[in-house]
Amino acid sequence: MIEKKDISLERVVLVGIINKQQDEEKSKEYLDELEFLTYTAGGEVIKRFVQKMDMPNPKTFIGTGKMDEVKQFVDDNDIGTVIFDDELSPAQERNISKILNCKILDRTNLILDIFAQRAQTSYARTQVELAQCEYLLPRLKGMWTHLERQKGGIGMRGPGETEIETDRRIVRDKIALLKEKIKIIDKQMAVQRGNRGQLVRVALVGYTNVGKSTLMNVISKSEVFAENKLFATLDTTVRKVVIGNLPFLISDTVGFIRKLPTQLIESFKSTLDEVREADLLLHVVDISHSNFEEHIESVNKILDEIQSKDKPTIMVFNKIDAYKPEYYNPTDLDIERTTLHYSLDEWKRTWMSKTQNNALFISALNKENLDEFRKRVYKEVREIHVQRFPYNNFLYPDVEDIEL
Numbered sequence: 400m401i402e403k404k405d406i407s408l409e410r411v412v413l414v415g416i417i418n419k420q421q422d423e424e425k426s427k428e429y430l431d432e433l434e435f436l437t438y439t440a441g442g443e444v445i446k447r448f449v450q451k452m453d454m455p456n457p458k459t460f461i462g463t464g465k466m467d468e469v470k471q472f473v474d475d476n477d478i479g480t481v482i483f484d485d486e487l488s489p490a491q492e493r494n495i496s497k498i499l500n501c502k503i504l505d506r507t508n509l510i511l512d513i514f515a516q517r518a519q520t521s522y523a524r525t526q527v528e529l530a531q532c533e534y535l536l537p538r539l540k541g542m543w544t545h546l547e548r549q550k551g552g553i554g555m556r557g558p559g560e561t562e563i564e565t566d567r568r569i570v571r572d573k574i575a576l577l578k579e580k581i582k583i584i585d586k587q588m589a590v591q592r593g594n595r596g597q598l599v600r601v602a603l604v605g606y607t608n609v610g611k612s613t614l615m616n617v618i619s620k621s622e623v624f625a626e627n628k629l630f631a632t633l634d635t636t637v638r639k640v641v642i643g644n645l646p647f648l649i650s651d652t653v654g655f656i657r658k659l660p661t662q663l664i665e666s667f668k669s670t671l672d673e674v675r676e677a678d679l680l681l682h683v684v685d686i687s688h689s690n691f692e693e694h695i696e697s698v699n700k701i702l703d704e705i706q707s708k709d710k711p712t713i714m715v716f717n718k719i720d721a722y723k724p725e726y727y728n729p730t731d732l733d734i735e736r737t738t739l740h741y742s743l744d745e746w747k748r749t750w751m752s753k754t755q756n757n758a759l760f761i762s763a764l765n766k767e768n769l770d771e772f773r774k775r776v777y778k779e780v781r782e783i784h785v786q787r788f789p790y791n792n793f794l795y796p797d798v799e800d801i802e803l
């Protein structure tokens with residue numbers, strides 16, 4: 400009999416915690432993001448469970464009572480997958496699987512799965528596979544307990560069942576092989592990058608879904624895939640752009656996220672080389688997202704990890720068309736005015752002073768302020784170019800004199 404594949408959305412429950420580092424508000428925001436990740440992976444969130452606790456339970460992440468509640472809900476509502484908003488230790492994952500008897504995923508696993516679904520080129524696939532193997536290795540024990548459930552769906556695009564069924568040695572060999580493969584591609588990529596000559600290189604970086612590819616498309620007239628899901632882009636696209644006679648290269652690459660699995664940062668090393676070797680970074684931010692300042696911090700942290708924190712950077716605040724401050728009533732004494740109530744102008748002033756005027760405010764979608772954006776990029780690129788080729792600076796006029 401041919402097994403019929405269920406194509407409807409997988410029914411999912413999310414589990415998160417509230418503690419000193421993440422209050423109720425933060426925890427909600429994190430679970431919103433986890434829900435968006437789940438949706439991107441093809442799941443539908445039926446319910447969220449949250450527990451207040453200072454430290455996650457080392458055995459089961461949440462406490463026993465809460466776990467009973469989750470179990471009851473899972474059994475009563477035909478839930479296929481429970482996703483935890485943090486990385487579970489191998490032991491936690493095993494214990495929880497035993498109790499809940501359904502598929503258990505953590506944030507890392509979910510992100511890896513989305514990457515696996517979305518990897519288009521063999522290069523991206525190889526990198527994702529390496530990250531999956533690294534994640535899998537310490538968790539091989541216990542994989543047997545629910546093998547019969549591993550029939551595809553979220554979190555199951557692993558390196559293949561044959562590998563899961565065999566022992567660690569084979570996974571280790573596979574890791575070595577994938578690393579070898581990546582090394583060969585790395586060399587080819589380095590040669591390619593070398594062939595691009597001395598053109599100034601600009602890289603778009605930023606949190607996932609902020610509009611990097613959309614911006615890339617409007618300024619380079621290319622057609623990079625962009626959509627309202629997370630991690631639409633996994634590979635790097637490089638385009639030559641000319642502003643006022645001055646040619647330079649611009650690259651669009653994978654977006655970042657809070658707690659990006661370290662396995663991914665490591666295995667995406669060569670994709671991220673594009674950022675590492677850039678002369679100028681355009682750090683794109685979605686100003687319409689209530690958590691955008693934390694997104695900036697997450698991105699800066701990853702930039703630091705890939706030794707790119709100190710590069711010349713322009714902050715590009717995108718989606719100004721969608722920015723809406725929360726309503727503030729000055730006569731309501733119970734509500735304190737916070738940054739959530741800031742007008743766009745207040746944000747502009749704040750970030751202009753924070754970055755010594757290294758900030759731009761645009762809408763890539765509505766093409767607002769793009770001339771200002773082009774001029775600003777021209778100016779920065781010209782400066783780098785002139786430093787590199789002092790003898791032909793006369794070729795490129797001052798920004799006031801260029802035609803856009």
Ligand SMILES: Nc1nc2c(ncn2[C@@H]2O[C@H](COP(=O)(O)OP(=O)(O)OP(=O)(O)O)[C@@H](O)[C@H]2O)c(=O)[nH]1
Nearest residue numbers: 608609610611612613625626630631632654763764
């Ligand atoms: N309202 C509004 N939406 C925008 C703007 N720019 C991009 N978007 C939307 O934001 C979503 C994400 O855009 P992408 O360009 O795919 O974002 P990205 O940063 O490349 O995302 P990843 O590749 O997934 O990391 C899409 O639905 C875009 O249409 C903007 O200026 N305003």
Ligand SMILES: [Mg+2]
Nearest residue numbers: 611612631632
């Ligand atoms: Mg993109």
